Amino acid sequence: MIIDFHCHIGKGIRKSLKPGDLIKKMDDCGVDKAVVCPVEEGITVYNAEANQYILDAVNEFPDRLVGFGSFNPWFGQQALDMAGRFLGEGLRGMKFHPNLQGFMINDEIVYPLMEIAGEHHAPVYTHCGTPAYSLPFQILDLAGRFSDVPIIMGHMGFNYEYMADTIKVSGMADNLFLETSLTASALALFDDFLKMAVGLDSGKVLFGSDSPESDMAIELDKLRSLDISDEDMDKISGRNAEQLLGEV
Amino acid sequence: MIFDAHTHWDFQHERNEEGIRYAKSLGVEKIIAFGPGFGPNSHNSRQPNEDLATFAEKYPGFMYPVATVSPAMGAQAVEDLRWAITEKHMVGLKLAPGAQAFRLAGDDAMAVLEEAQSLGIPVFVCASTSSHSTPSSASLVARNLPRLKLVLTHAGSANYWADAIRAAKRCDNITLLSCGNPLAGMRRMVKELGAERVIFGSDFPCAYPHAINYELAKVNSLDISEAERERILCKNIAELINVEV
Structure with missing residues (x-):
């Protein structure tokens, strides 16, 4: 079972991906399931329309897609109502992109949404590795306040500056997880860092491609090029995600 | 031909030969080589530069060594750079401000x-550390020194690649080296700047040959002409260091 834990679908100003095209790419790459969330302005402004697009896609491909919604906390009560509704109707988690949406991930403005995530047993995926909005120790702060909510740190820190800290904090809270897409540093460092993460706990690492930001095949090849055990590869490729989503 | 414009070498490493064989097996025929002499304590830049130049002599026509100096050393750094280029025939300067x-x-x-x-040498500089070096500060340098050939390694990396594209648009003397940024960033820099402003590099240290596969896959996935791909993979860097290919 291969699960891609991080894909975007929808039509954005700069990037777009239709559900059917994602499914075709998954078929080409041998990916069984993908977690999908909105794209660009769907994350920031047009949450209702973007989340409905995700829900429709999940209903069209229920065995292949798992939907995460975006609820910009700056919309206040409107965001809370929307989160409750979409999580009740079939979306399985939340996606935050603090530097796009304009808040620090551990800001109090996020807390009510985290409470709703907890009520719905919904994992929260957040971009990780961009100052000053979504740095690993800020996420650790949030994780400590909402220990019942699984939080996935996107891109494992994103850049080499933050990858070591991201992996370090993943070992400091049971509810923190790492996702592998982009990790835009030298692959050698990715290799080092991933082994560091696996050494801490291979059960915390989730494969993701960030399609269409990156290419699913290239991201899979990146993962497969690493010298780790079959057992760990199996867990990272899908079993960890299966377990995490199965708990939803 | 593939000319890898971003590689790092520890010339004591036991797997150097293996790494070179692997690179060549993928079609890499030339490389730009950076040494291990970074870090705030690398104030003695003559010895590391000499070591790298000597190491590169073993691979004539394949390995082109690039010097580094520590700017905090002031006049000594300037003198060390001149020595590395004129006496040791190194082909550029690598700076890592962070x-x-x-x-x-x-x-x-x-x-x-x-x-x-x-x-007249290119300067390869990392411009993606918030407090030391960003594409915006690089563009200030490029405007102040309009004949300087500035290559932004990692093209702004994860957080600053869009800013790197803006900097390169403002300054004709900025070129972007594509390793270490997302595929979407590379697609946009080629689309907005043209293939002649983008350079392939792998950030490949000898012990991790798969880095080349990953970065090559990015270039090969681009929807561009073969002539444009050739510019990215080879011609742009060759022109910057005045090497015929």
């Missing part, structure tokens, strides 16, 4: 960069 703890747009760096401009 690791070397200096500000790219600071006075110390300016003295070294002015010397690089006079020498």
Whole structure:
């Protein structure tokens, strides 16, 4: 079972991906399931329309897609109502992109949404590795306040500056997880860092491609090029995600 | 031909030969080589530069060594750079402001960069560490030194690649080296700047040959002509260091 834990679908100003095209790419790459969330302005402004697009896609491909919604906390009560509704109707988690949406991930403005995530047993995926909005120790702060909510740190820190800290904090809270897409540093460092993460706990690492930001095949090849055990590869490729989503 | 414009070497490493064989097996025929002499303590730049130049002599026509100096050393850094280029025939300057703890747009760096401009060599600089060096500070340098050939390694990396594209649009003397940024970033830099402003590099240390596969896959996935791909993979860097390919 291969699960891609991080894909975007929808039509954005700069990037777009239709559900059917994602499914075709998954078929080409041998990916069984993908977690999908909105794209660009769907994350920031047009949450209702973007989340409905995700829900429709999940209903069209229920065995292949798992939907995460975006609820910009700056919309206040409107965001809370929307989160409750979409999580009740079939979306399985939340996606935050603090530097796009304009808040620090551990800001109090996020807390009510985290409470709703907890009520719905919904994992929260957040971009990780961009100052000053979504740095690993800020996420650790949030994780400590909402220990019942699984939080996935996107891109494992994103850049080499933050990858070591991201992996370090993943070992400091049971509810923190790492996702592998982009990790835009030298692959050698990715290799080092991933082994560091696996050494801490291979059960915390989730494969993701960030399609269409990156290419699913290239991201899979990146993962497969690493010298780790079959057992760990199996867990990272899908079993960890299966377990995490199965708990939803 | 593939000319890898971003590789790092520890010339004591036991797997160097294996790494070179692997690179060549993928079609890499030339490489730009950076040494291990980074970090705030690398104030003695002559020895590491000499070691790298000597190491590169074993691979004539394949390995082109690039010097580094520590700008915080002031006049000594300028002198060391001139020595590395004129005496040791190194082909450029590599700066890592974050690791070397200096500000790219600071006075110390300016003295070294002015010397690089006079020498006509490209400067490979990391411009993705918030407090030391960003594409915006690089564009200030590029505007102040309009004949300086500035190559932004990692093209702004994860957080600054869009800013790197803007900097390159503002300054004709900025070129972007594509390793270490997302595929979407590379697609946009080629679309907005053209293939002649983008350079392939792998950031490949000898022990991790798969880095080349990953970065090559990015270039090969681009929807561009073969002539454009050739510019990215080879011709742009060759022109910057005046090597015929």
